[in-house]
Amino acid sequence: MSETAAGAGADIIVKAPVVGITKDKNNFVNGVNFRYNRREYTSKTKIVIAADGVESQVGRWAGIDTTHDLRDVDICAQYLMSGIEIEPDLCDFYLGREIAPRGYIWVFPKGDDIANVGVGIGGTISGKGGKLAIDYLNEFVKSRFPRGKVLAQVAGCVPVGDSLPDLVADGIMLIGDAAHHSDPISGGGIANAMFSGMFAAEAAIEGIRVGDVSAEILRMYQVLWDKDIGKNFKHICQIRDSVLKFSDELFDRCAAVLTKTPNKTIDMVTIFKTVLRHQPRLLLELRHLVLAGWI
Secondary structure, eight states: OHHHHHHTTOOOOOSOOEEEEEEOTTOOEEEEEEEETTEEEEEEOSOEEEOOOTTOHHHHHTTOOOOOOGGGEEEEEEEEEESOOOOTTOOEEEOOTTTSTTSEEEEEESSSSEEEEEEEEETTTTTGGGOOHHHHHHHHHHHHOTTOEEEEEEEEEEEOSOOOSOOEETTEEEOGGGGTOSOTTTOOOHHHHHHHHHHHHHHHHHHHHHTOOSHHHHHHHHHHHIIIIIHHHHHHHHHHHHHTTOOHHHHHHHHHHHTTSOSSOOOHHHHHHHHHHHOTTHHHHTHHHHHTTOO
8 A cells, every 4th residue: 555655756764653633723633743753744645544453542632532442452463473374364263261261263374384473362351361362372372382482572562442533623533443443243344444444545635626625524434334334333343242252163053064165256144144043042132233234
């Protein structure tokens, strides 16, 4: 994306953290202060689009409440590992209350013997029994990849609650994790971030075209988000707690059914309908999803 933006004429400045925002006499956000090569600079803008991640500081400077409830975040840790035995064309996921409570472990190949290996656990679970996300990751790595080498490490929070109620203010829009746009069940954020970035761009273009970057005009972004993604997004949030009630045994039974399902693109609704079709007795255990209106 950086290459595409640069090719279109954008100036890319790396290692330049934003340390504040500026506002005009009407209290519209109209720029950012940033630090680069030990000096501070100010960049004036028509619109600021904040993509600074979980609990966006830029959003807070603009007066938008970007905080999360602890139950609405997952705590994650990830290694980049080499020298491990993997299927380079497959992504592996491991679920279980013992290995990744209220989350999962992932292995995302980046080559023949190199992969991102990570874990996410519930925010309210982190620290219980003295175990953090990194502890669950180390236990898995020791068991699954004892000879692997750790090349890099990252850790952080992932929002898994509803989208922010306010995505815009005068002169500013929030996108991606800053807007709480990660999937509430999987924690995946790339696809939703791409959509929110696209919608925000459309609103920015319109605001600049008409010469009005007020929250009223920029709310076009929020309307586009709610129409295309937000409706289903909110629905997923409503049934998240129901999915979290699944036992390990139920997940195992679901997986056993899905291994017999033809290899095709399916969504979460299709998964559970397929499971019920093959094992109707699971309907009682899945009654929480029925009551939530998902199946």
